[in-house]
Each structure stands twice: as C-alpha cells, then as structure tokens.
Amino acid sequence: MNETTKIMEANRTSFPRDCSFTPNDWHILSAFWYPIAIAADIVDKPVGVKLLDVKLVCYRSQGNVVVARDLCFHRGAPLSMGWVENDEIVCPYHGFRYNCEGACTSVPAHPSNKISPKLKLIMYPAVERYGLIWTSLAGSVEQIPAFLGWDDSDYVNILPPSFDIAGSAGRQMEGFLDVSHFAYVHTETFGDRNNTEVPHYKVRREGTELFADYWSTVSNYGKGQENPAPEGFMWLRAFRVFAPFAASLIVHFPDDGKLMILNCASPVSVRYTRLFCPISRNFDKTAPVEDTIKFNLQVFQEDRAMVEAQTPEDLPLDLAAEAHIPADRTSIAYRQLLTELGLGRNYTS
Ligand code: FES
Ligand SMILES: [Fe+2]
Incomplete structure (x- = not known):
C-alpha cells in the first residue's frame, strides 16, 4: 500500500x-x-x-x-x-x-x-x-441480504419509493419482527382488534441469521379487499433476519401464493432511518402495482407513528431495560444478535 x-x-x-x-x-x-x-x-x-x-x-x-x-x-x-x-x-x-x-x-x-x-x-x-x-463504507466482505423472489421468473417485483422515518433503524427493524402489534397498530389495514392472541412460535438461529415461522389466523388481505381464504385458514409468516438492519418476510397466502418483502432499514444517522422495501409475489401478477404500493405505504405509516414515538428512541440492548412477553421471542433474539455484533447497550446512544 x-x-x-x-x-x-x-x-x-x-x-x-x-x-x-x-x-x-x-x-x-x-x-x-x-x-x-x-x-x-x-x-x-x-x-x-x-x-x-x-x-x-x-x-x-x-x-x-x-x-x-x-x-x-x-x-x-x-x-x-x-x-x-x-x-x-x-x-x-x-x-x-x-x-x-x-x-x-x-x-x-x-x-x-x-x-x-x-x-x-x-x-x-x-x-x-x-x-x-x-x-458499504468499510467495503468489507459482509454480504448483501438474500431475497429469493426477486430473481425468480415466477414472481413479479414491486419497488415502493423509499420511506423516511425519524426514528432508529433498530426500533424500525424490531417493529417489523413484532407480531403482537397487528391487532392494535394495523387495524386500518390488515389487523383485527378481536384477534389479539399470539400463538406459540419458535426462533431458530443459523450462523448470524434468525428464522421465525409464525402461524396465526391473522389474514394478510387488506380491509375491504375480497378475502378468498377458507374459514380458519392458518397464515404462515416466515421471518428471516440479517443483522444488523434487514429482514425478509414471506407471507404464505392460499393456493401456494407467496408474498415476499425485504425490509431494509438504512441508518442515515442514529435517529433517522431510510426504509427500502422491495416486494415480490407469485400471484395477482397482473394486478396494478399502485394498489400494493398504496397498501404498503399505509402499513408503513401506521408503523412509523409508533417508531417515532417510542422512548427511549434507541433500541435498548440490555434485556433488563424493557419488559418482555413470550410473543417477543424474535425481538429478544434480535437484541441478542446486535449485542453479539459488539454494539453498545444502547447501541445508538
Ligand atoms: S473545485 Fe474547488 S471546491 Fe471543488
Ligand atoms: Fe407493523
């Protein structure tokens, strides 16, 4: 050199x-x-x-x-x-x-x-x-997160505009992994105030990635949208976490339909995040992408209101700093993963 x-x-x-x-x-x-x-x-x-x-x-x-x-x-x-x-x-x-x-x-x-x-x-x-x-600022060998649907010819791709959040990337990411807020934050989109219970699920660790398969009866169809799912249909939401700030979600629809979302929270600064969120799906291939973008935007806006209002603004990595319930298994594992990376207790403070 x-x-x-x-x-x-x-x-x-x-x-x-x-x-x-x-x-x-x-x-x-x-x-x-x-x-x-x-x-x-x-x-x-x-x-x-x-x-x-x-x-x-x-x-x-x-x-x-x-x-x-x-x-x-x-x-x-x-x-x-x-x-x-x-x-x-x-x-x-x-x-x-x-x-x-x-x-x-x-x-x-x-x-x-x-x-x-x-x-x-x-x-x-x-x-x-x-x-x-x-x-990558350090140009290191760390990998770009995997996103399976994007290069698969059986899927159509949708790319909503980026979305800015005056909150930390860690809080946004944890919100993406949180399964008990659907019934409260997303009642205008897909959540149901009468369906609050979170069934047991497990989190699996593979290398530096986390996997969580979450089965529930919470539908992913939007409010007012036709819901062709059979009575009692069990929805699988399969999460995969890539440290520090990306996660993919595959929502399994009826008839082997799959909706894939890659949530990438780009840390602009400690308390400012630019969210990028490519989407792929193998059904409704001719449906207007504007509808999906609009629906997604509304979901993001519902989440943003909460992420921007949480205190502390930073994601506390010390597990004793906030109360946890069994539904928080993924977010607990996520906080542990960030701790293992060597980030500080309040990594953004
Ligand atoms: S050329 Fe003078 S500041 Fe760039
Ligand atoms: Fe949400």
Whole structure:
C-alpha cells in the first residue's frame, strides 16, 4: 500500500464529523452493506445521500454507478451540487473534474499544470441489487441480504419509493419482527382488534441469521379487499433476519401464493432511518402495482407513528431495560444478535 492509498483508506473508514453514533458502534455498523437509493433514480445527475452520518454522492457514469464521499478536497464543496459531463463529475465551485475511478482529471484554473495523484475522491463500492443501490463504507466482505423472489421468473417485483422515518433503524427493524402489534397498530389495514392472541412460535438461529415461522389466523388481505381464504385458514409468516438492519418476510397466502418483502432499514444517522422495501409475489401478477404500493405505504405509516414515538428512541440492548412477553421471542433474539455484533447497550446512544 503506498502512502496515497493509505491516506485514502484512512479517510474512507474514518469516523465522520458530528457523528451521532459512538465510534465503536459506527465502526461495527460501517462493515455492513446498506441500500442508499432506488437504482432507477440514479442517472447522470448526482444525488446526495447520507449513510451512518457520512455524506455520499451517487451518480451514473458510463452506465456504472459511482458512490463517493460528497466532498471535493479542494475547498470542501459537495459534489452533489455539481453535474456529470462526459462521464466525469464536475465540482460546482471551481470546476475540478473527477473520473469514475475518483481521480482528478482537470483543474480549470491551471490547465497546463500536472495534477497531483492525491487529488482523488474517497470512493465506496456500489452494487445494484433488487432495484436498489447498495454500498458499504468499510467495503468489507459482509454480504448483501438474500431475497429469493426477486430473481425468480415466477414472481413479479414491486419497488415502493423509499420511506423516511425519524426514528432508529433498530426500533424500525424490531417493529417489523413484532407480531403482537397487528391487532392494535394495523387495524386500518390488515389487523383485527378481536384477534389479539399470539400463538406459540419458535426462533431458530443459523450462523448470524434468525428464522421465525409464525402461524396465526391473522389474514394478510387488506380491509375491504375480497378475502378468498377458507374459514380458519392458518397464515404462515416466515421471518428471516440479517443483522444488523434487514429482514425478509414471506407471507404464505392460499393456493401456494407467496408474498415476499425485504425490509431494509438504512441508518442515515442514529435517529433517522431510510426504509427500502422491495416486494415480490407469485400471484395477482397482473394486478396494478399502485394498489400494493398504496397498501404498503399505509402499513408503513401506521408503523412509523409508533417508531417515532417510542422512548427511549434507541433500541435498548440490555434485556433488563424493557419488559418482555413470550410473543417477543424474535425481538429478544434480535437484541441478542446486535449485542453479539459488539454494539453498545444502547447501541445508538
Ligand atoms: S471546491 Fe471543488 S473545485 Fe474547488
Ligand atoms: Fe407493523
């Protein structure tokens, strides 16, 4: 590793200014992959996003997605205010240009001078998957979560817009795994105030993943929607958790119908989350996707009201900090998983 590479590497993984995470938690969380944008929204116009308190710029050059620190080293201008020209990003302040490897190719004030190789953007890996752009600040070997339906030709894919929550990713994730709130929070969508009991279920651990198969009579059809499920139909909701902030859910409908949802809570900062939620299903393939998006949005909004109102705002990892009931098995296992990652007791405090 030469000196310049060392400096770039140190900058790439250095603790951001005004970071809302503790240094320990930030370093642990930065090893993972998170979605930062809807792939179709990333064209040749630079877009500014934030992940774990790091400001990033994202754009497309020669068809490839580029993710870099949203920072020009000349005078600190955000490149997301610039533009892309001939596959290079142009800084809006003094016109420095950077190629898709991040190297500076032009300093317009001194067109004949040699450009220092140190003038390079801090770059991050970019992967396009499930209609989303994913990155990892530490560029580590941790995996992007699996989502089985998306590449299966028997499924149709639906990608709702991202959804912002003024709450922590951990609280949002735990809400996604919570099965006893349906009858209270989701009464306008699919829950039933008269069906509150949570039957026994088990949580299984495989490597760093959690699995929970939850059987109940809570229907997944929306209010007012035709419900062709036979009387007493048992609904299976199969959860799979990928630490730290993603989980998939497969809802088993009648006639082998499967609805798959990948809940990805991207931690913008300690108490701000951008939710990405690709959906796949092997039934109702010609039904308008707008209806699904609308239904999902309403469910998200119901959840958001609660996640934004919970105290403490952070997910307490100390199991003695909140009361638990048997229905909370998955969320208890989830808190233990986050503790094993090495996150702090109140990982976001
Ligand atoms: S700050 Fe970017 S070119 Fe000067
Ligand atoms: Fe919910």
